[in-house]
Amino acid sequence: MKSLAIVATHPVQYYAPLYRVLAREPGLELKVFYHHLPCDRDQGVEFGKPFQWDVDLLSGYTHAEGPAAISGLLDELLAHRWTAILVHGWSDSFSRKVIGRAWRTHTPIMVRGDSHLHTPRPLWRRWMKYPLYRYLLPRFSACLAVGTWSAQYYRHYGVPNEKIMMSPHCIDTERFAGQAASLRPLRAMIRSTWSLADDDFVFLYVGRLSSTKRVQDFIAALARCSESRVRIHGLIIGEGSLRESLERQAKQCFAPIRFAGFLNQSEVARAYAAADCLVLSSSGEETWGLVVNEAMTCGIPCLVSDQVGCGVDLIIPGING
Numbered sequence: 001m002k003s004l005a006i007v008a009t010h011p012v013q014y015y016a017p018l019y020r021v022l023a024r025e026p027g028l029e030l031k032v033f034y035h036h037l038p039c040d041r042d043q044g045v046e047f048g049k050p051f052q053w054d055v056d057l058l059s060g061y062t063h064a065e066g067p068a069a070i071s072g073l074l075d076e077l078l079a080h081r082w083t084a085i086l087v088h089g090w091s092d093s094f095s096r097k098v099i100g101r102a103w104r105t106h107t108p109i110m111v112r113g114d115s116h117l118h119t120p121r122p123l124w125r126r127w128m129k130y131p132l133y134r135y136l137l138p139r140f141s142a143c144l145a146v147g148t149w150s151a152q153y154y155r156h157y158g159v160p161n162e163k164i165m166m167s168p169h170c171i172d173t174e175r176f177a178g179q180a181a182s183l184r185p186l187r188a189m190i191r192s193t194w195s196l197a198d199d200d201f202v203f204l205y206v207g208r209l210s211s212t213k214r215v216q217d218f219i220a221a222l223a224r225c226s227e228s229r230v231r232i233h234g235l236i237i238g239e240g241s242l243r244e245s246l247e248r249q250a251k252q253c254f255a256p257i258r259f260a261g262f263l264n265q266s267e268v269a270r271a272y273a274a275a276d277c278l279v280l281s282s283s284g285e286e287t288w289g290l291v292v293n294e295a296m297t298c299g300i301p302c303l304v305s306d307q308v309g310c311g312v313d314l315i316i317p318g319i320n321g
Helices: 016-023 067-078 093-104 123-139 148-156 173-193 215-226 243-252 269-274 290-297
Strands: 002-008 028-034 062-065 084-087 109-113 142-145 164-166 201-206 232-237 257-261 277-280 302-304
Touching: 002 067, 002 093, 016 028, 028 067, 062 067, 067 093, 084 093, 093 109, 142 148, 148 164, 173 269, 173 290, 201 215, 201 269, 201 290, 215 232, 215 243, 232 269, 243 257, 269 290, 277 290, 290 302
Parallel strands: 002 028, 002 084, 028 062, 084 109, 109 142, 142 164, 201 232, 201 277, 232 257, 277 302
Antiparallel strands: none
16 A cells, blocks of 8 residues: 655645545555645635635545644654655745655655746846756656746756656546536526626636736737727626725726626636636746636637647647637
8 A cells, every 4th residue: 555645834725626536546545645624714815806616625535634644754754654744835834844854864856836927027037047956856756847837947957868757737527517507508607697698708807906916918908909889898797905996997908898806716717607718817926827727628628828738738729719
């Protein structure tokens, strides 16, 4: 029996389905160690409103949470309790402690991340990072890349090809595809709730309303397109610090936009059912863009900027986006 311990900061809606699949793997004992379970306020800090994800993120696999759980894992590493460890990065103190203990006990440890070299960084910071990361990253037993840019990132810091393994970002495709199929016949009714006409071409944005998402570009583009009198509308799903300023921008430039606010996981498929195309115009801070996975699973094409991490892997220009 092989055993795998996974270390994560908190439950994430995109990771829980993967953990459930791993937990069903014959001959594998899996346990996920969370640093904490966030409260409503912590969960919603970037969205501008307290909330909890309304889908189950904790069933179907064994887990533990809190500093005591992480301390227990550190002790178990000394006893060689685990065949291997997986961490989702090294930016937090808990993960760094686990990485250090794994290296000292010669326990195989893997890292999975979506960092890439297209994220804007000052030159001095890149110079300072390079020798440190060039020393640290090759020490992992394996580096799991979520896509092409992620693999390039590992190679840049000296990780040999034989240690780089593809582990693509994914979503609960069964749930999203099922919801899309059931909602498609209700498309006209769903549109009417946001005052969208049946013959409108609807461009959709889903995510936080923050500067790195460049929603202001989305609004400006819709305003310009609407000048040609084509039947288009924008639908913005999300909350954030820029909502008021974005609403003012839309009003001032007469952009045909509906702001629908935050939709939780069980509700967001309604937006995909109502839309004709997803737009993600983010800057290089968008390491992947899992809303693109969601939109494609629901059957709509996507327009993404050339700084969105998933673009090179998921977008086939002229075919699906």
